[in-house]
Amino acid sequence: MRQQTAVVIGAGSSGLSMLKTLREDGFKVTCYERRAQVGGLWAYTDDKSMTSALPTTSANISKYTCGMSDFPMPDKYPHYLKQPQFQEYMETYATHFDMLRDIVFNATVKQASRNEDDSKWRLDFVVNGEPRVEEYDKVVFCHGYQTKANMPVFDGAEKFEGEILHSQGFRMSDKYKGKKVVVVGVSSTASDTILALLPVASKVYLSHRRGTLILPKWRNGFPPDLTVTWRRRQIGFALQRAFPNIAKWCLDQGIKYMMKKTWGKLDPAWRLLPPPSLTLTPRALSGDVIPALKDGSLTSLHGIKRFLGPKSIEFADGTILDDIDAVVCATGYKADFSALPFLEKSRPPNYSGPEITRLWMNLFPPNEQHVSMVKSWEYQGFLHAAAGTGMENIGWGWKGWKFWFQDPKMSYMMNNGVETAHAFRIAKRLRALCTSDYGAGEGNLEKLRPAGRLERYFMYCHDLGLYLNVGATGCYSCSNPPSLSLQSVIYAALATVLAQHPVLSTVFVSESSSNVFYSRLPAVDLTHHVDFIQRQQPYDGVGRDIELDELLEKQHNTKFEQKNGATPCWRLMILIDQESPSSGPKFAATYVSHHSISDGMSVIAFHKSFLTALKTASNVPLSSTVITSQNAPMLPSLDTAIKLPISAKYMAKSLYSEVFASRPKGLWTGEPTQVVTATHFQSRVISADRTTAFAAQCKKNDTTVTAALQTLVAATLFELLPLQFTRLNTEVSVSLRRWLKDPIDALSLGMWLATYEDPYERRRQAQGFSWDEARRSRQLALEFLAREGRDSEIGMMRFLPDIESYCKSRIGKKRDKSFEVSSVGVHDHNKEEGDDAKAGIQKGDATGNEWRIGRMIFSQSSHAPASAITVSVVTGADGCCVLGFTWQEGSVSKGMVEKLIDLVPIKILELSGPVS
Incomplete structure (x- = not known):
């Protein structure tokens, strides 16, 4: 045949x-x-x-x-x-x-x-x-069907000298930089266009004639489509069949409730309400534009009435704008069936729109099948029957009851779990996969110690997507080309670092339960942890390193895919510069770690160990990249290394603020906490002379660089935020290792930190940055340090009965911190002093080459329950202070954060005064 x-x-x-x-x-x-x-x-x-x-x-x-x-x-x-x-x-x-x-x-x-x-x-x-x-x-x-642009016709469009285009032709381009743009329509495409324009255009307007659906991407911290189950959908279809008007009313009321709960009271001037029925339109404006409407970077306008001149537009309410450069019409599409001339078209009664192509079940020409009114419950049933994906095994029929009797857990999951396409593949193979004994063999690993409370907190944050990792980047150079390949040198140095830090060979076991402990792997394969990346564009060391920023942003959005007993939670990226025949290699090494095994000081300490290992590297390559783990004890957790006592007064105050105290009026903390959609990262470099001058000004004004930076960020945020926001809360991280006993020292890797809160008020910075405020912040830091770990938020964690439940409870709620400034200080790892000097470590490696580390960058992912914006600060051996700004998509307007990122370095320059 x-x-x-x-x-x-x-x-x-x-x-x-x-x-x-x-x-x-x-x-x-x-x-x-x-x-x-x-x-x-x-x-x-x-x-x-x-x-x-x-x-x-x-x-x-x-x-x-x-x-x-x-x-x-x-x-x-x-x-x-x-x-x-x-x-x-x-x-x-x-x-x-x-x-x-x-x-x-x-x-x-x-x-x-x-x-x-x-x-x-x-x-x-x-x-x-x-x-x-x-x-x-x-x-x-x-x-x-999104192939043929539906372009509106405007009266007087020929008078307009700017650009009028459909969103189909809109692309990311510098041509809109500094321009004023009107986006027409309230749809997902309009949202995409607006979000693309906000960072570059000087002003963006949203023109629309009616309200719109604003469907949130998060509900109680989770994607709303995770609440759709097969059973709920079948109940909805049954209601549509029997009571279509009631079904429509219930759906619309549910959408309105969801919108109100998510966005609160929307400004009537935006005219986004009332929304149309979801049964009549699929169009919805993304909630990502709501922060832009709130901070004024996006303005809502009525529909366009006509064009009046070269740059002038009149809107339906009589508003006239005379300085518009471009109009982008996000007004939808028509299906293009021009390749099928035999298809029939028609217009239903009382319908004035374009002709509708007649397709049975939206799939077949009517001469192939019988004409039918398309109804969702009929359509879905037809598709299942035609495709052989009927779900009778999870229905109320005999097969459904039989399946429930044979496997009640699977039956319940299929009926009430997240509805995905994978449900259509229910079979013996699927059942075998779903009931497999995942994690078998983890009992063969050597058990080291239980995870501490703070370590478990960050394990759960990682598992829930609330905080993924922390990292530090060092820029390395060698005076001459080494005798081995760069890859061999890196692997040899890493083998030394692994021997020095046993935590790098550990994994978590039973991470999803309260009984989490660390186990040691027999060996670690370095090829699974190191990526070698060649630079695409040269970097001269001046200003922002965009290619490195993009690498860091990607890393801070990437989870550790640790399966019990598989791979440790760290990785190293080597971004290699173009080699010069006359000099040795140059590269940026980015160490990224799970926060439960490395705090901020630890990721910096890793580079000290790594540089030392490079200096002492042999000219003989490793025989294998699979490194046997050292039989050494794991350093203690914070819980056992220090007591962190809590006084009765501090406990009473904490309980009162948690249970009875209302949220301070005028406090800005961004949008409510949600599971991290994406972390955004940008760095800014302060030159060495300006860094020195700024530090001198801080010393002159009897404060610290960290306190001054906190105050500066707060003052800049007050400038950018609407006047209704009068308070900001800063989260400040402090390393506790100075009070910890041996064997924990400055070069140890682990999680030993505490945090405290520093409040700022607009009235105290009415004239902008205040040195008095910076001195107040320094005094608050000194008072916290004087407590030596007593009365801290970290210490209160011992009273949490279930840390995992606590983490989940934060999702969907307003956070209580506005921003965080996390500074790890000044680090010149090239200085041969202390342990290096005692050990007799020389500048050169075994072949006489001198390895050095210059600039450093401290970075981390968004900490969703904590602060809306994080500023990570470090000064490296080159003397340049690098500010790493992190924020979570959806928690704060990208436009506002980018203004903050640009303004803070400018203000540092202003405060540092003249440079000698």
């Missing part, structure tokens, strides 16, 4: 899954894609005739419900994927299942029609400009 042929038009998510399914069903399949790569809308292109997600575009649904059922989303991706990640996912999917051999790229289908003897489908298409004709037995169009 002749093998049937099929053609799939489009290589987006639907096209790829269709290609794979048809191939598995025995068809000889070819896929035509007009782009140069797979991914559909998520494959970014500069071709403005094609609809493309922007690099900043974020998915509307979480990764848990949008992945392919046969290709789970990797853990490394955030909860909501951005365009580059979605494109990477689909490219990996196509490569994994060897689909690329069946896809023809740069192919545009012109027409599909029956051939002369009506035996096959004739396809007319163009590949790289060359017309072609092929015939197939089956044709499936998976080209999407």
